[in-house]
Amino acid sequence: MIESGFKEVYQLEGGIYNFINKFPDTYWECGMFVFDERRVVNPNTKDELKHIAECHFCGKSTSYYIxxxxxxxxxLIVCCxxxxTENDYCCxxxxRKAPRKRKTYHG
Ligand SMILES: [Zn+2]
Ligand SMILES: [Zn+2]
Structure with a gap:
């Protein structure tokens, strides 16, 4: 992330695992993607900007998941x-070849 131009990148103190132990309700709901989560913090306010994770397919930083x-x-996968689109919303x-697939909504 530093390479992508972010000036201040913080690691969660004690790691994600401890964080989940402390706040099980908030984070378990989000599923497995939190284990790859990186946090971005506004350098001025120290507020968290948004959740960033790496795309399941290409490894690019993204906050989208499907x-x-x-x-x-x-x-549940993180996916840019x-x-x-390329993978038809599949992991x-x-x-992708499975017979029973959810309907895909575009837009
Ligand atoms: Zn991708
Ligand atoms: Zn799948």
Whole structure:
């Protein structure tokens, strides 16, 4: 993230695991993507700007996540806009070929 031009990047004190232990209600709901979460903080206010994670497919920083549209899978994955479209909202090639898929809404 520093390479992407962010001036101040903080690691969560004690790590994500401790954070979840302290605030189980707030973070468990979000699912597995929090384990890859990076936090961006406004240098002036020290307020958190938004959640950033790495795209499941290309590794690019993004704050978007989707549920795999294979209803048998329904895995929560971090996925940038490009990869989301490219992979038909699915987490893998297998899921893309799955017979039962959720309807995709564009727009
Ligand atoms: Zn991507
Ligand atoms: Zn899947």
């Amino acid at each position: 549920n795999c549209h294979n209803v048998e899978c329904d895995k 806009h490009e990869c989301k 893998s090639d297998e899921c």
